[in-house]
Amino acid sequence: MTTILTLAAVAVSLAGLIYLAATDPKRRRAFNLPPCSRRLALFAWIVVFAPGATLLATEQTAAFVIWLGAGTIAGWLVAAKAPTPGASAKSQ
Template sequence: MSALATLGGIGLSLAALGRMAVMDPKRRRAFQLPAGPVTSRRTGWAIALAPGLVVPFLSGAAGLVLWLGAVSVAGWALISIPPGRGWRVPGTLARGWSRLRGRASALSRRARSVGAAIAPGRLGPGWGSGWSTGWSTGGETRAGLVARVARLEGRIVALEAEVARLNDQTARPVARVAEGRETRVA
């Protein structure tokens, strides 16, 4: 019930905002459209904001926040579309959605292949077989992955040793001269 109440409130508010955008005299003049029928702005605003009074009781605070965000962003987008271009919006949204889905599936495939390459070497003996079933490891064998992980771990040990050496150098006492006499600072 709460999701339906939130979605219904968003739809009602956007319909009212759309109606006000179409009938707004200043907007019509700015786009050199003929004057439309005179309507009451108060009625439009009352219809647009009425779901804000009902949604919190039916959907709770989360529904109210969703309603506020969706109406703000979608209302802004609705108002920014010039008259006469509204019929292009559904096609543009559909093309964008299909591109987004294509990129998401490519990212998903890449993440699975990276996970398959990492999991066998990090989980130890006997743990990798179920994780990498059906995933591409880039042609690398299990022995190759184990060797690669061993090289990386060796590099990490070398870097940690270098950081420790640098920290030791900065922690040594330094001779400083203060007011004509030498002092040691640890």
């Protein structure tokens, strides 16, 4: 149960992190990509943190701590990958 909950929580947060990375203004500037016309940053951050809050609220402390650890690794891996030129066209 802990494994399934953790993986599901990390997957949801990962989706939010990927969106935030793809639309991040400084990242786009650094790689000469055009800025995004619309960025739902607040909503994306809620998506990132909501699984953790849910795990805490349901007293799944082990899953919460693993989610926190796995989330930071996932965030680093997402951010460390340089954007591809194809990504710019999609997110415009």
